[in-house]
Amino acid sequence: MYLLKGRIKISMRLHIWEIVPLKKRIIMGFSIVIILIGLLSGILYYNMLKTFHKVDDAYLNFNILKNYYYKIEKVSVALNGYLNENDRSYISAFYQEYDQLLDEMNNTQLLFVNxxxxxxxxxxxxxFESYGEEAEAAINEYRKRNLSGLSSSFSRTLKIKSYMQEGIYELMINFISQSEIFQKNLYSQLIVLRTFIVLLIIISIVLNVLIAVYLNRLLIQPINILTKLANEIFHGEFEFKKIEFSLHGELKILSDTLYRIGDQIKEYVEEIRKKAEIEKQLQIKEKENYKIKALLQEAELKRLQAQINPHFLFNTLSTLHHTAFLECANETCEMVSAISKILRYNLRNSNAVSVLKDEIENIKYYFYIQEKRFGHRVKIHFEIDEDLLDTPIPSMTIQPIVENSFIHGLEKNENQGEISLKVYKEANTVIIEVRDNGVGIKEDRLNHIKKAIECDSEYSGHTSNLGINNVVKRLQAFYNTKNVFSIESVPYKETIIKLFLPYKFQYKNNETSLEFVL
Amino acid sequence: MARYAKSLAYIASILILILLSIPFRLVNISSNSKNGNINNFNSPYRLFCVYSGSSDYYKYLLKEGLDDAASELNAWVKFYKFNSSEVDKHCEALDKAITAKVDGIITNVPLKNEIFNYIELAYNRNIPVITIEDDLSNSKRISSIVTNSYAYGKNAGRLMILATEGEATTAIFDSNSNFSKNEIKNKGFIDAIKNYQGMNVEKYNVKEPSIIEYINLAQSIFINNPDVNSFFCPDIESTLGVVRAMVEFNKTNCIVIGSGDSQEILNYIKNGIIYASLVEDPYSIGYFSVECMIKHLNGGSISESINSDVIIVTRNNVDNVLAERKDKD
Structure with a gap:
């Protein structure tokens, strides 16, 4: 339980440490290290300074003692002077020097006293006090003129002086040995300092390595991962794996933001891609419309080429019709009338919408003319479901197909030609079938035509294909369906062309048809 | 990451602790000294101990006893040590002590008259004196820390009986009146063996006691008195003299009860040439002397004569003594 509490405490502490911003953490860490090193260096400096002072002070003591030594000598000289020369100045000098030295000794300020x-x-x-007593005794003996007592006391003073000087020497040696101890201390401190510096270097290296490893784990590795991630995002690779590594503080915010940015960019790109797809489809459609327009324009051009002067032609045909009628040339009259009607139907805007009934009537006029032209060489059959005659159909749709049958099927055929036009219903489809028994189409040519229609090729190398293409495209655009045309042919036997119209198609003047009309 | 941070924190803490320990070690490098007026220093009793003797080891142990007692009883002891022949220096040291007005003097008595005079001088200056090793009972010393010479001799007699199984003729040495201590030892020895009929004593006079003198005397005993088969040597000089003569004349079958614990004597014991040696306990003498002096200075009453212990060294315990000495060296 206790251990558990400890662990909780540690983890709490670590958590608190982790929530401290990275910048503050680094500043705190470095500050602690700098303060510690400064503190340690300060302590070392203080100790060394103290030891240096001790060495100096030991020599200061030495000087004080040296001074005592000379002063004792001066006191002795004064005593000698008085006893030998009986000079009163000596006795006063003796007492003065003696008292002064005794006073100094009583108030001696020495350093490092143990x-x-x-x-x-x-x-x-x-x-020194004993010396004073003996000196006093010697002076008294001197004054009493007791030479034996004087000699004894005086020799005692000399003996005591030598004791004192020995004592001072001993003390000096003591201080010197003390200063030697301080010097040894200083030397050992220098050794410790050297060890400290070496350790400081080693520990600094170790700490730096540890900090580098820590920073590497804390900063560099996550930054590398995030950089890689940013690069992936930059290069449009949004299928990145979300790497789970424990981050805290700014790096966590950074990584979360980066992942969020990545996800958002991914969503935007997806959206843009979808839009592009739609735009592409629209462009394809537009392109198709342009193609249809081009075909229409070409058909219109063709029609205009044919319509050099329709009024002149109508007037001429009208004149011909009247002349033939007046001359009782009924067949000519009918033929001119038929041509006139075909011409009038053709001169209608080719973009206009017609119905199957008008389209078949026009074909009938066309067949009439062709019957007159080819005579008994051509037989024409109609099988028309009357119910389907109201089916809307772009004008001039069937005529190019029938014309094709005449041109390619029958013109080159010297045998009896037959062309049949059927309009019937299968399921929900109105089928217009044009069949001829002409020369047919060779297989490779047939495949070529089919491919050209499927691939939307504008030119297939033959002008007639243009007519079929035109018809197919107009039908596809009009009914908004691909499946509007089929062609089957057996060379030298028959060719069947079918147009598939939706049953009960409700023509609306919608966008497509507007485009068609345009 | 937390795991790494924790490990890093631990390692860094240990390293910082190592670093911290170094300057604190430096702080500890300092002397027990202080600055200021030297007279204000907490002053203990100032004692002088002056000792003259031949054995350095004896002096060493004596100083050890003095120092231990001084540190325990807040005293400062200045120890002057001289060889037996340096009596002048001994006297000068006593004179220094008196001149320096010490609180007490501890001294042995290499020369009775001179030491007697200094004791008188010290007494006149109110400086108490304690004698060690020898007593000057007629002087004004306050006490003497001595070995009980009679008990010493008696112990030697008992050892002789033990060594010779009560059948021996033992040579003992008589000397001048200065060596009354040896006379008392001899008396104790004689009293110890007097009840053994097989034990006889031959007394020989020594005019100027020295190792050479004893060698010569032992030689003459070997030649002139072949009945003597054992020796009681009351001091270190007689012990070394007799033993050296025994070795020289190949008389190592003689039983010697000696005195002292010099390295040479200990080696003879180890080799079985000396049966046993009686040794005074210098440590106890040093310790008791300071203890008595401090007691006196503090106004306590002390006995005039205090006996110190005697240590018996035989072949059985000589190795321990040698090992102990080696450690102290």
Whole structure:
């Protein structure tokens, strides 16, 4: 339970750390390292400085003791001077020097005093007091003129002076050895400093490697993955796998945003693609319309070429009709009348919508003329379902087919020619069938025609195909269906052309038909 | 990522702790000294111990006892050590102590008269003196820490009985009045064997005791008195003199109860030439002397004579003594 609590605590702490922004985390990390290194260096510097001062101070003590040594000598010289020369200035100098030195000794400020140095110094001080006592005794003996007492006391003062000087030496040596200890300390601190620097370098390298690994895992790897992802998005590869790696803070926001951008771009592109598809289809349709228009224009041109001066032709035919009637040439009269009607039907706008009845009537006039032309060589049969005569059909649709049968089927055929026109219904389709027993169409030629119609080829190398093409395209556009035409032929036997019209087709003046009309 | 961050944090913490430990180690490198007026230093009792003797190891142990007692009882002891022949320096050290007005003096007695005078001088300057090893009972010393010489001799007698199974003629050495300590030891020895009829004592006078003198004396005993088959040597000089003569004259079958624990004596014990040696305990002497002095300075009453222990070194425990000494060296 306790362990569990600990783990929760750790994970909480880590979580808190992870929610700290990356920038702050890096700044905090580096700040801690810099502060630590600064602190450690400061402590090291302070210690070394302290040790340097100790070494200096040890030599300062040495100077103080040296001063005592000389002052003791001066006191001794003054005493000697008085006892040897009886000069009063010496005695006052002695007392002055003695008191001054004793005072100094009582207030000595020494550095780095330890138990040993303090006791050694106390010995010297007490020896100096003893020296004073013996000197006082010697002076008294001197004043009493007691030479034996003077000699004894004076020699004691010299002995004590040597003790004091020995003591000072000992103390000096003590301080020197102390300064040696400080120097050794300094040296060991330098060794520690060297170790510290080496360790600092090693630890810095290790920490840097660890931080680099950490940053690599924290930043570089995710950034690489995100960069790769951004590249994929840039190159239009939207089928990227969503990589699951634990990110926090800014990188998480960045990766989430990138994935969201990717998804959005993917949606936009999909939308654009669909639009493009629609536009493409529209363009195809438009292209088809243009083609139909071109065919119509060509048919119109053809028609105009034929209609050089329709009024002149009508007037001429009318004159011919009247002349033939007046001359009682009834056949001529009928023929001229038929031609006149065919011509009038043809001169109607070829874009106009007609019905099957008008179209068949026109064909009948056409057959009449052709019968007169070919005589008994041609037989024409009609099988018309009267119920289908109201079926809407573009004008001038059947005539080019029939004309084809005459031109290709019968003109080259020297035998009895037969052409039949059937209009009948199969299921929901009105079928117009034109059959001739002419020379037929060779297989390769037939395939060529079929292919040309299927592939929407404008020119097939023969003008007659243009007529069939024209008819097929007009029918397809008019009925908005592909399946409007079939052709079957057996060479030197027969050719059957069928047109398929939707049954009960309701012609509306809609967009397609408008285009058709145009 | 969290796992890596945790590992990184642990490793970084350990490394930083290592780094931190270094400057703190430096902080610890400092002396126990302080700055300021030297007279304000917390002053313990100032004692001088002056000792003259031949055994460095004895001096070492004596100092150890002095230092241990000083550190325990807040005293400062200045230890002056000299060889037996450096009596002048010994006296000068006592003079220094008196001049420096120390709180107390501990000294042994290499020369009775001179030391007596210094004890008088110190007494006049209110400096108490404790003698060690030897007593100057007629002086104004406040106490003496000595080995009980009579008990010492008696122990030696018992060891001799044990070594010779009560059948021996033992040579003992008599000397000048200065060596009263040896006389007391001899007395103790004689009292210990007096009830054994097989035990006899031959007493020999030594005019100027030294190792050479004892070698010569032992030689003459071997020649002139072949009945003597054992020796009781009350001090280190007599022990070394007798043993060296035994080795020289191939008389190693003689039983020697000696004194002292110099390296040479310990080697003889190890080789079975010396049966046993009685050793004073310098550590205890040093320790007791400081203890008594501090007690006196603090106004306590102390006994005039305090006996220190005697250690018996035989072949059975000589290895331990040698090992202990090696450790201390």
């Amino acid at each position: 138990r040993d140095t303090a006791m050694l110094f106390k010995n010297i001080k007490h020896m």
